[in-house]
Amino acid sequence: MDLLSRSMPGIFIYGLIFPVIFFPLGFNKLQPEISWLFATSMLLVSSLRLVHRVYTSVIYPKKPKLWRHMFQCLSLSQAIILGIFFAMTMYDPILEPIKTISFMTIGGVCAAALISLSPRISIALFNLLCLVTPSIFVSFFVIEDSLPVGFMICIYSGYLVVVGMRSNKEYLRSFVIEAQLEKQRQELEQLNKIDPLTHIYNRGYFNTAFDIQWHSSIRQKKMLSVLLIDIDHFKAINDTHGHLFGDKCLNHIAQTISATAKRKTDLIARFGGEEFVILLPDTDEHNAVDIAEQVREQIASQPFSYQQNELALTASIGVACVLPMVGVNSNSLIEKADAALYDAKDQGRNKVCKYTESSRQQQLL
């Protein structure tokens, strides 16, 4: 499609080329038949190219190959018409008055066409071949003493081929660079969302997603639940087995939680330190407690082992559930889950506690 937009100026240039050559010098009055023949045939092909361009959105999705063939045929036929005209100006005396201007025109058209078609180098080179072959043939085989002109055309064409190939290489390289930049952008975006230690979402991403979910739940009038999970006695684990072991434990817990809260809409994130959070959209308190129990049981039933050290882990979980409403701060849900977690720790750990009014009072005390 880029090729299509790049070749757009060419449609108008080819269409106007003969009137521009003929009219200022009055050649159309001297040789009206030749003038009309070349001008109308070129204008006709330009009009067909315009129609082809206008119907691109109709033809291309259904028959891309046909569209490409049409594009090639139409642009090459214009190059052939101009190439033949140029060759004729070299040996036909009736075209003598416009010889100089046609030499200059063909030079410019060859360069412009090659550069604009350079994204598809095969089309660009074939186009150049159509433009210069008739005149090269005429200089070498038809008219005497015109070998130097033939050589000049060959040298100029060779130079254009080198420029065209280089332009094609640069064009293709720009695509590779663009793809690399896009990949890096995606990686950066991922780094922004993901906690590098546990490979689940980080707190920043959770906050954004939570805010969106809160407003969505208000509109849909659906319950929203939050589970706050805190590993028990994690400081002691760090102190006894070292921080590297502690890190591996965090990773193990993240995987266990992810394997338990598996709904596509559930959002699991590392809330900070040894705390995790699960956001459960469209989930009432009963179901949220049920999932929390499953998470607690899975953590407790899967001892963590690393380098011949095996350790039974437990976690305490606070559950809070609300029907989000306009005017209520979304943070209140997290505060309630935190208060419930406080209860779970208070009741001896390895426990699930749901938020109650007394939880809040206890936390405030």
Ligand SMILES: Nc1nc2c(ncn2[C@@H]2O[C@H](COP(=O)(O)OP(=O)(O)OP(=O)(O)O)[C@@H](O)[C@H]2O)c(=O)[nH]1
């Ligand atoms: N290895 C490791 N430790 C961390 C990380 N983030 C926080 N911690 C540690 O987690 C421990 C949390 O300790 P506390 O807040 O006292 O909680 P706890 O020991 O789990 O006690 P309870 O929660 O009351 O059961 C601290 O020692 C932190 O240094 C981390 O990324 N890696």
